[in-house]
Amino acid sequence: MDAVFHALAHDARRGMLRRLAAGELSVGELAAPLRMSLAAASKHVKVLEQAGLVERTVTGRRHVCRLRPRPLSDATAWLRFYEGFWDARLDALQHVLDPPHPSVHEEAP
Amino acid sequence: MDAVFHALAHDARRGMLRRLAAGELSVGELAAPLRMSLAAASKHVKVLEQAGLVERTVTGRRHVCRLRPRPLSDATAWLRFYEGFWDARLDALQHVLDPPHPSVHEEAP
DNA sequence: GTTATCCTCAACCATATGGTTGAGGATAGA
């Protein structure tokens, strides 16, 4: 979980995931639009890979990456616990109520 | 966005958010169950605060914290783009199709 | 075989993280 959120905590890596959602890409293709060296981009790919968000297949000299979205569903499941709090009305009530008691939620993820 | 995901990328901070969902807590109360110094926990609170996830009110010598969940909704909105990919059937198809074409999704967040 | 391409690796550097301890400011309670 730490690894997943950490992987998402960098714009370059989120961009990679976004582009991988449209289909497979090689490391070089992932690196191309980024203003950094290929080696740096390669490290970002490795971070995504170690978080389980990206899978790599080496075909010849190309390392082709594809999205492995399952860990994202875990992250969303975690966040979903707080959905009730996003509600604008509750958000506003937070200023008034002390302490807030969102009775809808009892257990934490 | 980086700050929000970074804030979520540590178990101690996620634990703080979870407990704050049940109501306001002081820094000391947030720190109590953690196996680290008060100063360390205080730093974690500051990370949550700078990500906009926690708001602090100083009343006397107590620093009382409350959940500020709005940034979590932004994070979830970002993740929601990938919802289609979590589907088990699509997940399985990923092994077969090359490249994957989840036609449901066109634009990225 | 030679060369160009794709990518990783290792070394290096600057800065950020995550923890500690010790000092101390501010407030509450006696």
Place this chain on the structure above:
DNA sequence: TCTATCCTCAACCATATGGTTGAGGATAAC
């Protein structure tokens, strides 16, 4: 007033992050 409590701050340390460059392995192309 004196003391205990809550919390931040500063200094310090080890390690992780995020970037660079240079070298080189493996494969494709010629």
